[in-house]
Amino acid sequence: MDIVIYPDPRLRKKNAPVTTFDESLGTAAREMFEAMYATSGVGLAAPQVGLNIRLLVYNPSGKAEHAEEEVVLCNPKIVFKSKDTESGEEGCLSFPEVNGQVIRPLNVKVEAQNLQGDAFELELEDWDARIFQHELDHLDGILFIDRMTPASKSQAKPALEDLVYDYKQNLADS
């Protein structure tokens, strides 16, 4: 499973709700974790591996040996978010060499379905809430550069231009 790199248009596509909770969905989630660990990430959304469905995975530890911290969410939605916000440093596996400050609500309450289609709720704080919100944004075609503070965005500009250049080169070569 290869990770889709900015500015690939698949990162901006509409993502369909998950409606079939079968074995292939579980396999996709498993492969997303493997791709995420292989690239030292803490979260990954399906469009980042070219699957335009509303599925995301994360592990706040970022470590395969802490499998007990793995979270898989199908069709997640935020049902509550705190008024308290916090700025924090983020990166994204679809943006190698890019990071920056993003302001997000500190706490969120989430409704989602598991890989069997069973609905459940989750209350997330701090780091977990940040990872989740970053991945949920991917399902809506929103990227962290869209939410970066102006200072971070201008700092990231050269690296973003490099990614656009590389993407065009790869298209030309293929």
Ligand code: CO
């Ligand atoms: Co990301």
